[in-house]
Amino acid sequence: MEQTLYTVIVFSENRPGLLNQVSIIFARRRLNIESLTVSASSIHGIHKFTITAMIDEDTISKVVKELEKRVDVLKAYFYVDSEIIYQEIALYKVDTEAVLNSDVIEELVRKYNARFLEITRSFSVIEMAGHTDEILEFYNALNEFGVMQFVRSGRIAITKSTKELLSDFLTERNLEDPR
Amino acid sequence: MSNQKISGGKALMQAFIAEGVETIFGYPGGAIMPAYDALYDFRDQLRHVLVRHEQGAAHAAQGYARVTGKTGVVLVTSGPAATNVITGITDAMLDSTPLVVITGQVVSSLLATDAFQETDIVSITQPITKWSYQIRNASEIAWAVARAFYIAREGRPGPVVLDLTKNAQFELTEFNYEPCTYIRSYVPIPKPDLTQIEEAANLINKAQRPYALVGQGVILGHAEKELLTFLEKAQIPIACTLLGLSAVPTKHPLFKGMPGMHGNYSCNLKINECDLLIGIGMRFDDRITSTLDTFAKQASVIHFDIDPAEMNKNVKVNVSVLGSVKETLPLVTELLKANRHDEWISSFDALDAIEYEEVIKEETNPSSDDIKMGEVVRKVSEATHHEAVLVTDVGQNQMMGARYFQFTKNRSFITSGGLGTMGFGLPAAVGAKVGAPNRTVCLFTGDGGFQMTIQELGTIMQEKIGIKMIILNNNFLGMVRQWQEMFFDERYSFTTMHNPDFVAIAAAYGIRGKHVATHEALDEAIAEMFQDDAPYLLEVKIEAKGMVFPMVPSGASVSDVRLK
Numbered sequence: 001m002e003q004t005l006y007t008v009i010v011f012s013e014n015r016p017g018l019l020n021q022v023s024i025i026f027a028r029r030r031l032n033i034e035s036l037t038v039s040a041s042s043i044h045g046i047h048k049f050t051i052t053a054m055i056d057e058d059t060i061s062k063v064v065k066e067l068e069k070r071v072d073v074l075k076a077y078f079y080v081d082s083e084i085i086y087q088e089i090a091l092y093k094v095d096t097e098a099v100l101n102s103d104v105i106e107e108l109v110r111k112y113n114a115r116f117l118e119i120t121r122s123f124s125v126i127e128m129a130g131h132t133d134e135i136l137e138f139y140n141a142l143n144e145f146g147v148m149q150f151v152r153s154g155r156i157a158i159t160k161s162t163k164e165l166l167s168d169f170l171t172e173r174n175l176e177d178p179r
Numbered sequence: 180m181s182n183q184k185i186s187g188g189k190a191l192m193q194a195f196i197a198e199g200v201e202t203i204f205g206y207p208g209g210a211i212m213p214a215y216d217a218l219y220d221f222r223d224q225l226r227h228v229l230v231r232h233e234q235g236a237a238h239a240a241q242g243y244a245r246v247t248g249k250t251g252v253v254l255v256t257s258g259p260a261a262t263n264v265i266t267g268i269t270d271a272m273l274d275s276t277p278l279v280v281i282t283g284q285v286v287s288s289l290l291a292t293d294a295f296q297e298t299d300i301v302s303i304t305q306p307i308t309k310w311s312y313q314i315r316n317a318s319e320i321a322w323a324v325a326r327a328f329y330i331a332r333e334g335r336p337g338p339v340v341l342d343l344t345k346n347a348q349f350e351l352t353e354f355n356y357e358p359c360t361y362i363r364s365y366v367p368i369p370k371p372d373l374t375q376i377e378e379a380a381n382l383i384n385k386a387q388r389p390y391a392l393v394g395q396g397v398i399l400g401h402a403e404k405e406l407l408t409f410l411e412k413a414q415i416p417i418a419c420t421l422l423g424l425s426a427v428p429t430k431h432p433l434f435k436g437m438p439g440m441h442g443n444y445s446c447n448l449k450i451n452e453c454d455l456l457i458g459i460g461m462r463f464d465d466r467i468t469s470t471l472d473t474f475a476k477q478a479s480v481i482h483f484d485i486d487p488a489e490m491n492k493n494v495k496v497n498v499s500v501l502g503s504v505k506e507t508l509p510l511v512t513e514l515l516k517a518n519r520h521d522e523w524i525s526s527f528d529a530l531d532a533i534e535y536e537e538v539i540k541e542e543t544n545p546s547s548d549d550i551k552m553g554e555v556v557r558k559v560s561e562a563t564h565h566e567a568v569l570v571t572d573v574g575q576n577q578m579m580g581a582r583y584f585q586f587t588k589n590r591s592f593i594t595s596g597g598l599g600t601m602g603f604g605l606p607a608a609v610g611a612k613v614g615a616p617n618r619t620v621c622l623f624t625g626d627g628g629f630q631m632t633i634q635e636l637g638t639i640m641q642e643k644i645g646i647k648m649i650i651l652n653n654n655f656l657g658m659v660r661q662w663q664e665m666f667f668d669e670r671y672s673f674t675t676m677h678n679p680d681f682v683a684i685a686a687a688y689g690i691r692g693k694h695v696a697t698h699e700a701l702d703e704a705i706a707e708m709f710q711d712d713a714p715y716l717l718e719v720k721i722e723a724k725g726m727v728f729p730m731v732p733s734g735a736s737v738s739d740v741r742l743k
Contacts, residue, residue: 065488071310074364
């Protein structure tokens with residue numbers, strides 16, 4: 001079956017052990033999680049997981065239903081790249097000497113919309129946000145001068161719809177609350 | 180409500196009582212002792228059944244839950260006790276049985292130190308429960324127990340684990356119990372969608388050869404009446420899955436038997452002849468469908484179920500009707516026109532006649548001296564006027580029980596379907612009898628499975644549980660032996676068993692019993708067994724190489740069901 005990079009967004013209650021519950025659903029099918037970001041969502045008290053995985057559509061739709069089946073999961077959704085705006089962040093540590101000796105680095109920083117976070121006598125840290133391939137491209141360009149360390153985050157994503165997806169569900173559920 | 184403080188152990192007992200618990204299956208130990216100490220003061224209100232191994236407690240609670248429709252409760256200690264209940268918890272997850280399992284845990288200050296009898300049971304049970312949660316303070320007990328019973332019971336039922344630290348059992352807390360009626364993140368019963376209801380009704384009204392497969396969802400949803408009204412109005416023939424058996428009386432004219440690997444000939448073949456297949460409260464398990472590529476490809480498919488994750492999981496459906504069948508079936512029934520499919524319904528008969536001639540006749544009325552499994556099941560069923568609760572173990576005894584026992588009442592068949600747990604039968608029968616003391620409970624088991632939980636004879640002795648145990652003894656692991664004969668060139672790799680004298684073992688527990696090896700002795704022993712309500716063990720020496728047919732071989736199409 002055709003494999004696509006899907007972005008799964010899971011909204012859950014903020015309880016211990018949920019990350020395990022979410023990840024074992026992927027592990028059971030031996031799906032490799034490409035990236036995973038977990039943090040508080042824009043709604044107070046609700047956590048948000050953003051997970052990417054290469055997978056086929058039939059499988060991802062089943063995975064999402066299994067995620068939603070967990071009692072403390074409110075909702076889970078899956079998207080292809082064209083349905084979302086997404087971003088990763090990366091930090092690159094380079095030799096300050098190399099930066100000072102080159103006139104290309106400034107050009108690269110401008111081209112990739114990167115910025116310097118820290119400059120010391122021995123090293124400098126550059127930050128860049130973008131898509132996976134852009135981050136890699138910038139890495140390759142910087143590596144001409146020797147990248148000492150390189151870290152990148154998982155993906156975060158926001159949908160192209162005009163409001164938070166969860167709000168309808170929450171409105172409906174709260175109205176039903178008998179207490 | 181008083182503001183007087185009580186111990187966590189006592190809070191647990193009061194929470195049980197608030198939830199209507201009457202029976203607990205359990206086994207005490209170090210990390211659960213304060214709770215057991217509290218239980219001592221509640222002996223008049225809470226019956227505690229002391230099992231002989233924690234696995235037995237879980238299966239007994241399952242048997243109890245399945246026969247009563249109530250939530251089964253298990254109380255055990257930490258570490259090895261917690262890991263011993265895992266098989267029962269997994270079984271309950273796969274068979275949608277509501278259980279609340281309380282495991283003791285070391286004191287909070289010792290957590291994550293590899294303390295004596297510490298195990299991370301919450302993590303272990305996350306994939307095999309609806310919810311598992313560790314209670315570290317007495318003040319959480321009321322909330323967590325209320326939530327546990329709600330989750331176990333509501334929607335598609337299943338097991339919940341509460342891991343209760345020892346300090347939480349000792350600590351004093353105020354106790355204000357409020358039952359849980361709502362969890363924001365959990366929608367137990369999806370609301371019926373009227374479009375789906377209409378589409379389903381349209382398909383049914385148009386169908387020439389409709390056929391329904393009915394599962395345990397109908398029993399769990401208390402929708403037996405709604406089901407019959409639906410089926411009778413549209414005149415749809417049905418087959419019940421293993422766990423769906425007894426949802427409809429065996430003698431109902433629309434009931435045609437069981438589909439699946441050892442199901443009926445007609446029930447399998449008709450899957451690939453119908454023009455509309457309707458799954459009702461079932462999950463198209465691989466033991467029903469065999470290979471999906473050749474399953475009901477000619478038919479439209481409607482699936483009624485409460486669990487969105489079951490929709491299109493195995494079989495792709497034309498219409499999925501989400502919701503409780505108790506609600507959705509009547510909504511569809513209203514839109515149905517009264518219909519007849521006489522020719523289609525009677526077309527099952529010719530196939531049934533073939534199965535009778537090729538399989539059933541000899542299995543129930545053997546021409547040789549050897550006793551056959553089907554014969555025993557049929558005779559026991561008749562002796563109980565088909566009113567008993569049938570509990571089985573797993574394997575040939577289970578398939579023969581399902582095939583030849585007859586049912587007149589609902590909630591009468593208890594077996595381990597999804598997990599196929601050998602050793603389930605004996606403790607589940609104990610739990611069933613505790614839950615339905617006024618009904619006859621018959622256990623069919625094999626010489627293999629019986630020995631996996633044989634220690635529960637001690638529970639039967641101590642609690643005076645009047646179950647009728649029938650061991651179909653062929654000194655083989657019969658189902659595996661059957662596969663070895665059919666698919667592994669008769670290489671009987673480790674399936675012969677040298678067995679003890681089961682009747683002598685029962686006698687050591689003060690349980691009456693008898694060996695039989697002839698047809699006549701079988702009749703006499705069955706009559707003797709049902710003379711009173713005392714426990715009884717009947718060891719039947721059956722033919723050594725008996726086979727269960729029909730059979731859909733693993734990986735074959737349901738159309739390739741074999742009669743021999």
